[in-house]
Amino acid sequence: MNETASVVVVGAGPAGICAAKALVAAGLRPVVIDEGLRAGGQIYRRPLVDDGRSATDLYGSEAAKATRLHREFDALLPSIDYRPQTLVWNIADNQLHLTANGVHQRIGFQNLILTTGATDRVLPFPGWTLPGVYTLGAAQTALKAQGCTIGKRVVFLGSGPLLYLVAWQYVKAGGDVAAVLDTAPFAAKLNLLSAIRFDPRLVLTGMSYAARLVRRGVKLHYNVRPTGVDGSQHVEGLNFKSGAKTHSIACDAVAYGFALRAETQLADLAGCPFRFDDRDRTWLPATDDAGRTSCKGIYLAGDGSGIAGADAAEISGELAALAVIQDSGMAADPRRMSVLAGARRRKAKLRDILEKAFPFPQNWFDQIPGATTLCRCEEITVSSVIDTVHGNDLRELNRLKALSRAGMGRCQGRMCSAAMAEILASTQKLKLPEIGRLRAQAPIKPLPLSLHEAGS
Amino acid sequence: MTRRFSADVAIIGGGLVGSSAALALRLAGLSVILMDKGFCGAQASGVNYGGVRRQGRPMGQLPLSQRAHQIWPQLNALIGIDGEYQRSGHLKLARTPEDFAKLEHYAETVKSFGLDLELYTGAMAKARFPWLSGNIAGASLCPDDGQANPRLVSPAFAKAARDAGAIVLEHTAVHAAVHTNDGFALQAGADCEITCRFLINSAGAWANKIAAGFDEPAPLSRIYPSMVVTEPLAPRLPVSLGEEGGGFYCRQVTRGNYIMGGGRGYALADPDFSRPSTTAALSVMKRATTLFPHLAGAHVIRFWSGTEGQLPDNNPVIGPSGTTPGLFHAFGFCGAGFQVAPAVGAILCDLVTSGETATPIDAFSIERFRNMSSQHNEKKGTHNEMVE
Numbered sequence: 126m127n128e129t130a131s132v133v134v135v136g137a138g139p140a141g142i143c144a145a146k147a148l149v150a151a152g153l154r155p156v157v158i159d160e161g162l163r164a165g166g167q168i169y170r171r172p173l174v175d176d177g178r179s180a181t182d183l184y185g186s187e188a189a190k191a192t193r194l195h196r197e198f199d200a201l202l203p204s205i206d207y208r209p210q211t212l213v214w215n216i217a218d219n220q221l222h223l224t225a226n227g228v229h230q231r232i233g234f235q236n237l238i239l240t241t242g243a244t245d246r247v248l249p250f251p252g253w254t255l256p257g258v259y260t261l262g263a264a265q266t267a268l269k270a271q272g273c274t275i276g277k278r279v280v281f282l283g284s285g286p287l288l289y290l291v292a293w294q295y296v297k298a299g300g301d302v303a304a305v306l307d308t309a310p311f312a313a314k315l316n317l318l319s320a321i322r323f324d325p326r327l328v329l330t331g332m333s334y335a336a337r338l339v340r341r342g343v344k345l346h347y348n349v350r351p352t353g354v355d356g357s358q359h360v361e362g363l364n365f366k367s368g369a370k371t372h373s374i375a376c377d378a379v380a381y382g383f384a385l386r387a388e389t390q391l392a393d394l395a396g397c398p399f400r401f402d403d404r405d406r407t408w409l410p411a412t413d414d415a416g417r418t419s420c421k422g423i424y425l426a427g428d429g430s431g432i433a434g435a436d437a438a439e440i441s442g443e444l445a446a447l448a449v450i451q452d453s454g455m456a457a458d459p460r461r462m463s464v465l466a467g468a469r470r471r472k473a474k475l476r477d478i479l480e481k482a483f484p485f486p487q488n489w490f491d492q493i494p495g496a497t498t499l500c501r502c503e504e505i506t507v508s509s510v511i512d513t514v515h516g517n518d519l520r521e522l523n524r525l526k527a528l529s530r531a532g533m534g535r536c537q538g539r540m541c542s543a544a545m546a547e548i549l550a551s552t553q554k555l556k557l558p559e560i561g562r563l564r565a566q567a568p569i570k571p572l573p574l575s576l577h578e579a580g581s
Numbered sequence: 582m583t584r585r586f587s588a589d590v591a592i593i594g595g596g597l598v599g600s601s602a603a604l605a606l607r608l609a610g611l612s613v614i615l616m617d618k619g620f621c622g623a624q625a626s627g628v629n630y631g632g633v634r635r636q637g638r639p640m641g642q643l644p645l646s647q648r649a650h651q652i653w654p655q656l657n658a659l660i661g662i663d664g665e666y667q668r669s670g671h672l673k674l675a676r677t678p679e680d681f682a683k684l685e686h687y688a689e690t691v692k693s694f695g696l697d698l699e700l701y702t703g704a705m706a707k708a709r710f711p712w713l714s715g716n717i718a719g720a721s722l723c724p725d726d727g728q729a730n731p732r733l734v735s736p737a738f739a740k741a742a743r744d745a746g747a748i749v750l751e752h753t754a755v756h757a758a759v760h761t762n763d764g765f766a767l768q769a770g771a772d773c774e775i776t777c778r779f780l781i782n783s784a785g786a787w788a789n790k791i792a793a794g795f796d797e798p799a800p801l802s803r804i805y806p807s808m809v810v811t812e813p814l815a816p817r818l819p820v821s822l823g824e825e826g827g828g829f830y831c832r833q834v835t836r837g838n839y840i841m842g843g844g845r846g847y848a849l850a851d852p853d854f855s856r857p858s859t860t861a862a863l864s865v866m867k868r869a870t871t872l873f874p875h876l877a878g879a880h881v882i883r884f885w886s887g888t889e890g891q892l893p894d895n896n897p898v899i900g901p902s903g904t905t906p907g908l909f910h911a912f913g914f915c916g917a918g919f920q921v922a923p924a925v926g927a928i929l930c931d932l933v934t935s936g937e938t939a940t941p942i943d944a945f946s947i948e949r950f951r952n953m954s955s956q957h958n959e960k961k962g963t964h965n966e967m968v969e
């Protein structure tokens with residue numbers, strides 16, 4: 126017999142932890158499933174083994190929050206059914222399909238809160254598949270979880286608040302940061318001034334990273350477009366344009382990313398309707414203010430429901446739990462819910478401004494040489510995708526996947542679909558929402574072929 | 582504003598059957614309108630396993646299958662790509678001596694068709710195919726059978742038909758079709774009216790609605806074969822492989838991925854979309870690990886499924902309508918229509934242009950279901966039909 130839980134929370138980052146906490150406070154015993162070894166999620170990721178680094182070493186200005194969330198989660202352990210190192214890879218018929226240690230299990234749910242977080246939004250550039258090029262998130266994971274840097278001399282490239290944060294974390298950990306290359310013009314940063322009133326601490330801390338980097342002698346460049354990576358086996362340097370000037374920097378690693386993209390495959394498999402979000406330039410599961418989807422019993426919170434950051438994830442996690450509680454006919458404090466909903470809306474406004482300060486590089490693909498790899502799993506180039514679009518007059522993303530093979534590999538488009546969508550839309554002069562979105566298919570991440578049912 | 586079209590032939594359904602008919606008819610000089618409710622080649626024809634096999638088919642299908650066998654090597658000339666078609670051989674395994682006896686019997690029965698089947702007992706099979714493991718009572722190899730990439734082949738037939746001058750209307754579902762004095766009148770999409778002299782119903786798993794509209798319903802049901810694909814791996818499996826009874830089939834594509842199938846998925850709330858079943862996928866994965874120990878440590882990256890029309894006697898409907906002159910049906914390929922489809926297109930062209938065809942198709946007449954009560958519609962999963 127498969128078990129059925131009254132509430133399952135998928136993900137143990139800030140959203141999942143806060144959801145679990147509110148559920149426990151209401152007397153429920155949620156199942157909390159997380160792919161990671163230790164709870165905390167990406168931002169408050171813990172070292173795989175404690176290595177003597179303090180919370181301040183690891184999380185800087187966010188140390189107090191990280192410590193509090195870790196402590197709160199540890200205190201919840203007796204009251205929840207916690208399943209670390211467990212991947213949820215499918216949802217069908219109100220059941221989650223899980224794997225842990227090569228064993229397949231199913232667990233039914235009455236209520237499900239998906240807090241699946243985000244990964245880096247990746248855009249290809251010449252050389253991005255050379256060993257030594259990492260995403261910003263991966264650079265951060267290396268530092269937090271493994272206590273190592275991705276190289277001896279690292280260039281940070283891209284856009285988004287993470288760019289300066291991770292660069293600063295590297296400097297502080299004793300890393301050699303060769304340069305920070307922002308794809309946005311400097312003028313875009315002036316937008317931050319109007320964000321101060323929404324969250325002075327966050328914005329000022331964010332701005333201080335740039336100032337501190339400069340004080341440590343790290344070169345900042347704006348309006349950057351990378352033109353190539355030096356090296357044949359491994360990164361030896363990065364070439365880029367900043368305005369009209371061309372530059373070249375010696376380095377042995379590049380960390381790059383363009384803000385984040387929500388991990389929405391489980392919501393898709395659960396059948397949640399999606400809506401197009403202009404700010405995140407992608408399709409997101411549609412929810413109400415409290416994270417309810419139109420699928421009965423399915424709720425979303427955190428960056429997996431739209432990029433909003435760690436503080437917003439805490440708010441939306443608690444809100445989704447209160448919505449579950451309310452919808453189950455139990456008492457949920459309506460005042461608390463409206464306070465949280467208000468706070469969530471303010472965070473959303475802040476995000477609108479941050480997007481202006483770290484804008485998406487609109488003309489990216491005008492400058493990408495056709496020979497650049499777009500889909501690294503299937504080794505498909507930008508030009509072969511464009512040829513497929515032209516050759517078949519394609520206007521829909523799933524068709525482009527079927528005919529070009531881009532997005533069909535190990536990552537199932539998680540890494541390349543944002544870029545693929547931009548290329549299809551700009552090649553055909555269509556708007557992003559007009560070309561549809563890749564349908565998720567199970568398993569959402571690769572599974573061992575030798576996977577077997579529990580007990581068999 | 583209404584868009585009006587008229588052509589010699591209108592085709593409902595741009596799967597491989599409809600698209601290859603469209604191409605053949607264009608090459609024969611007729612004007613053609615091909616309509617699909619979605620994208621051409623995005624349903625069964627574009628998502629199937631990719632087995633291009635004659636071995637295992639009932640005798641009645643072999644002439645048809647042989648005709649298709651002549652067409653497959655000409656893909657380059659016909660549609661401009663080879664579609665990854667290769668005559669890799671199709672190896673059918675028997676798990677038990679009884680199953681092997683069935684393979685021997687089959688080989689004897691179809692001898693006159695020239696499939697050149699080679700039979701191997703268990704030990705011989707393992708010597709001849711050293712990558713094979715597990716309990717195998719015997720095997721039958723059809724050396725000239727093979728495999729192709731449906732994702733590329735099927736849309737390319739529709740594109741070739743368009744390039745040859747067919748009007749191809751995608752996202753244009755035909756929702757009404759009536760017989761008129763001089764042919765047919767159709768309504769399709771939001772705003773299309775079509776008149777034509779001949780009408781072809783190649784609407785796959787959806788074809789029965791059209792057939793019923795002409796007073797000849799067929800007991801068509803749907804099946805959703807469940808598929809699994811691994812990450813790319815070093816080339817090892819040279820043949821497309823099936824099993825007597827149909828529980829497992831597997832091939833390794835040029836890029837290195839193993840594609841394997843077996844068992845059934847299920848329809849979503851919108852029955853045009855289906856999902857593979859985890860139970861089916863896991864049992865396929867288990868069978869793969871027994872047959873191929875070299876796959877230990879490999880990962881699977883995706884499951885999928887597709888919608889296929891099934892008829893109770895495991896044979897398709899191909900041929901003229903019993904009620905309406907000028908109407909031709911071709912549907913219900915029971916999980917095995919990919920290989921035969923290009924020949925079905927050619928046969929439809931024969932029928933439209935000359936009223937007859939040299940390929941025997943009497944066994945596929947829709948008339949065989951006349952007077953059949955609708956109870957027969959329910960035939961699900963009990964039979965051991967071969968999907969590949």
Ligand SMILES: Cc1cc2nc3c(=O)[nH]c(=O)nc-3n(C[C@H](O)[C@H](O)[C@H](O)COP(=O)(O)OP(=O)(O)OC[C@H]3O[C@@H](n4cnc5c(N)ncnc54)[C@H](O)[C@@H]3O)c2cc1C
Pocket residue numbers: 593594595596597598599616617618619620621622623624625626627628629630631632633634753754755756783784785786787788805806807808886887888889911912913914915916917918919920921922968969
């Ligand atoms: C998962 C799977 C694996 C398979 N494996 C193999 C294999 O290995 N080897 C093999 O030989 N066969 C295989 N088959 C079977 C094979 O794919 C089918 O028999 C074959 O593709 C049928 O072709 P078709 O053109 O009749 O149907 P389809 O490809 O389904 O085409 C029918 C088309 O009609 C359109 N349509 C329906 N109604 C309307 C309407 N009212 N108006 C307009 N358009 C409409 C649909 O959108 C669809 O595109 C498999 C099938 C599946 C699903």
